[in-house]
Amino acid sequence: MEGLCSVNNLLALSALLNPPNEDDEEDCAFVPSTGKLGPGHIGPAKSAESKVATSAYIKNNSKDIWSEEEVPEAAQVDDxxxxxxxxxxxxxxxxxVGTEDIFLGMSGKDPSSRxxxxxxxxxxxxxxKCSEVVLDVKEKFLDLRTPKYRLGLHLPHPVHSQEGTAQFLSEKEELEVTLPMNRPMDCINLA
Incomplete structure (x- = not known):
């Protein structure tokens, strides 16, 4: 049994499984072979590219369980x-629209939702009352809460949530929320 566990046998097995390169020979001269061997040394050597790919999965803050992008909008509203x-x-x-759109058709706008x-x-x-309304607008979701009503509305198009306006019409008892749309092709469609 002593012959199988000797240092010379381990060095021979290491040389057989992982042939040394010219660069590795210089390192082996100063470091004992038993300290250099480990589970990561089995098989072919890994390149620097694979190490970079694994670091892409490291989160910025290790205490975070998930990122904000992983949580669907309005998950807390479905009560x-x-x-x-x-x-x-x-x-x-x-x-x-202006007169050039209606009478002359110069801008290329049409009555479609596009x-x-x-x-x-x-x-x-x-x-x-106006003071009882709590309104929260996200890119694809509108959340409205009052003591009497609750509305969780998935919007048909993404909107610019920070640029919207809301107006409470007390004579009609109605809230009007105007939201500019945020569609990826607006720069082409509306040009």
Whole structure:
């Protein structure tokens, strides 16, 4: 048994499994072979490219369980135990047109939704005051909460959530939310 565990036998096995390169011979002269061997030395040597690929999966903060991109929008809104009813709402697409568009057709705009620049969401809130409305708009989701109503609305088009405006019409008891649309081909379609 002593013959199998000797240092010379381990060096011979190491040379057989992983033939030394010219660069490795200089390192072997100063480092004992038993300290250099490990599970990572079995098989062909790994290149620097594979080490870079594995570092791409390292998260910025190791305490984070997931990133914000992995969580779907409005995951916290889907509460089936909330007894508040959903208010009536209407989505209207809106575009800016001038006389050159209507009479002369110079800009190439047409009445289709492809040429619309913004989306207006009209929400009827009977018996609600302006101060009771809590509104949160994301790129693809609108969340509205009042003491009487709850609305979680998935928007038909992505919008610029920070550039939108909201107006409460107290005589109609209606909230109008105007949101500019954020579509990837708008620079071509609206040019």
């Amino acid at each position: 089936i135990t909330d007894p508040r009813p959903q208010p009536e709402y209407d989505i209207v697409l809106k575009q800016r 040429c619309c620049e913004s989306m207006v969401v009209k929400i009827k809130l009977p018996g609600t």
